[in-house]
Amino acid sequence: MATTAQRLAFAVNITCPCRSGQITRNDVATILSRWTGYLIAALLVIAPTAAPGDTNLDALVAGIAPEAPLEVAVGVEITQITGVDQRAENFGVVARIRMRWQDPDLAFDEATEGTRLKSMKSDDFNVLARRMGINLPAFTIENQQSRSFEKASVVNWFADGTAIFLQEVILTLQAPDFDFVQFPFDSQKFYFRIIANGPVSFVRLVPLQGASGLGDTLGEEEWVVASDWTEVDEVTGLSGLTSSRFSLGFEAHRHLLYYWARIFVPVILLTLIGWANLFLEEYRRRIDIATGNLLALIAYNFTISGDLPRLGYLTFLDALMMAIFIISVGSVVYNVALRRLSMTGLEARARAIDWHVTWWGYPALFVLTIGILRQVFFAESVFIHLR
DSSP, rough: OOOOHHHHHHHHHHHHHOOOOOOOHHHHHHHHHHHHHHHHHHHHHHHHOOOOOHOOOHHHHHHHOOSOOEEEEEEEEEEEEEEEETTTTTEEEEEEEEEEEEGGGGGOOOHTOOOOOEEEEHHHHHHHHHHTTOOOOOEETTTEEEEOEEEEEEEEEETSSSEEEEEEEEEEEOOTOOOOOOTTTTHHHHHHEEEEOOOOOTTEEEOOOOOOOEEEEESEEEEEEEEEEEEEEHHHHHHHHEEEEEEEEEEHHHHHHHHHIIIIIHHHHHHHHHHHHHHHOOOHHHHHHHHHHHHHHHHHHHHGGGGSSOOOOOOOOHHHHHHHHHHHHHHHHHHHHHHHHHTTTTTTHHHHHHHHHHIHHHHHHHHHHHHHHHHHHHHOOOOOOOO
């Protein structure tokens, strides 16, 4: 039998030939580094094919999945909207969740039990189901962003095994689809999403007819709900496998009367003052009025700043206010330039330029500005968002 020294010498001849045939310390280090590399390479090649069944979660689940998934009908009714945080992109709701499914293991004999309906709090029902070995349709509110407060949570089930889960909950929901680029003329979509914890081969969610929608008194004064709908799709769930998901969605837009009265009408009036100022003949008085109008616009911007969303990108209203500032500053510069022309003996030229600017240049500039902003922020053909 070959000794350890002979085996090491053979390895030396293969990986690190030596002239003298003697093994040195450097030869041993070279042997170890090379054979370690060979071993790692072999493991990388062999590992993926060593036991494919051990890592194939889909195959494992398919082997234990029932013949038909448990069908759970879901309904969500939002009774109140407690608030909409535009910067954090979330909204708070008070919602009622209803689920209905049928499990033969929940059936009981009416004559023996002396009742046709049983009722328990959800926590007590979970304990009972665990003791009876019954699998419940566990779910997660997918876009929940904070801890929820349960006002009530009960389970009722009938003699034939039909169970009804009822819950009223207060929580904050994330809304990553919010896009305020068109503020305040924007329309937003809100979602309440429920996803089954188990794969779709075990639990399948379907809409519960007549159980989803929004209440009549939502308590949200800023938004007007235009429509609502339900969706059912399949997405990657908590298990990493495809799970069934139910969504209640609704679309809402803002009450515009407030923004017209609070923002747009004052801005239009300040703009008209700037235009009316051009009809004065004395340039020095024009400069004084244009400067005062600019200062009034700056002060007004600070006044309404609390009503504007603080976002990381420009909205339509931000761009509009910026454009009005530029026009106002341009009006001051323009009047100063006319004053300089008149003082240098070019009064006739100043008057000619002023006539064109006053009668059609200034209003055309304002209309062109609105047209450009509309094209950038509202035209469907434009895909650039100023973020």
